Amino acid sequence: MKDQKILVVDDEKNIRLSLSQALAPLGWPVETAVNGEEALGKLDDQSILLIILDLRMPGMDGIEVLRRVSELRPDIRVIIVTAYGTVERAVEAMKLGAVDLIQKPFSPEQIRDLTQQVLARDQLNEDKAADYQTHLELAKKAVGERNFKGALSHAQKAIALDPYRAEAFNLVGCLHEVLHQREDAIKNYRMAYEADPSYAPARENLDRLTSHGGRGPISWESAGKQRKDDK
Amino acid sequence: MGICRQTTKRRQVNRVMAKSLFIVVVGCGRLGSLLANGLSGQGHSVVVIDRRAEAFDDLSAEFSGFKVVGDAVESETLRKARAADADCLIAAAEEDNVNLMVAQVAKDVFQVKWVIARVAEPARELAYRQLNIETVSPTSLAGDYVLRSLAQDK
CATH class of the missing domain: 1.25.40.10 (Tetratricopeptide repeat domain)
Incomplete structure (x- = not known):
């Protein structure tokens, strides 16, 4: 097991489960949060490396969570999960530093590939x-x-x-x-x-x-x- | 380069998960929900489609797939469910005609390699077979089972 963690933020239980299962083979421990408030409460945890965030959630919405993450922990990478055909507010997400989107439904292979791609970026040599x-x-x-x-x-x-x-x-x-x-x-x-x-x-x-x-x-x-x- | 290393590792991880299929289940009634729960429990990636959002209440708490609300007869709904990427599509709606139509569209338009349709009326199975669609008929299965049990008891 690796030291750093991935945080999955989604109000739907099946998506949290699906993401946790899909990411398990990569070896990073996965934590989950059922809403934005719970996710922000976990930001003190310095070992969080990446957040997989659903844009559409009841209560505090994904963009607001993203804004807070970008203020409090700009070092954390974020992958945005959107519903099919609704790539709404992606320009706002990009302004806040989130460029990686994945549309539901996705296969375990796709989310693993994207996660590895995002995390490999930090090691790239210009x-x-x-x-x-x-x-x-x-x-x-x-x-x-x-x-x-x-x-x-x-x-x-x-x-x-x-x-x-x-x-x-x-x-x-x-x-x-x-x-x-x-x-x-x-x-x-x-x-x-x-x-x-x-x-x-x-x-x-x-x-x-x-x-x-x-x-x-x-x-x-x-x-x-x-x-x-x-x- | 970072990207080369990443690709090798990606291949290794995907090989470990190679047995997991991407399956679309049309209809979340008694059969559809049973299949969706079972397949998800076996580690497959499942998308279940139903016209009514309430139908998803039959999914178990352990179901880890995706739910799409929509009429599978409309190809936009199948597109939403990413049918084109599916390894397998199971048409398990209530009506035979819906299943036949969905199965045909899945096979011909979305090029799904493995399509299975539920048929309530056994007489229709031949028609499906002529269209190269695998079928399963709960009526035939139950009938055969009873006949076989009675034959053994003689």
């Missing part, structure tokens, strides 16, 4: 970054540190390495939205869509910004939508 995926991961790491300009720079390096993939363009689009640069966001979502029309998050983001007055939810890749060839 000086040795040479490939698309590493730059993309460094961009996400920078978001976790609220360094949005740094994130933009890494995502743009990823694009330079492979302009035919959609993911980095989409991340650049999201980052421009965080930085209130709507036109640049649209431009990058469009580039992502052109690079890969089957990449759903870019299509959804483009639709959202170019219709309904641009006030819909933001769509960022979730583990459920990851390209199969990335595995």
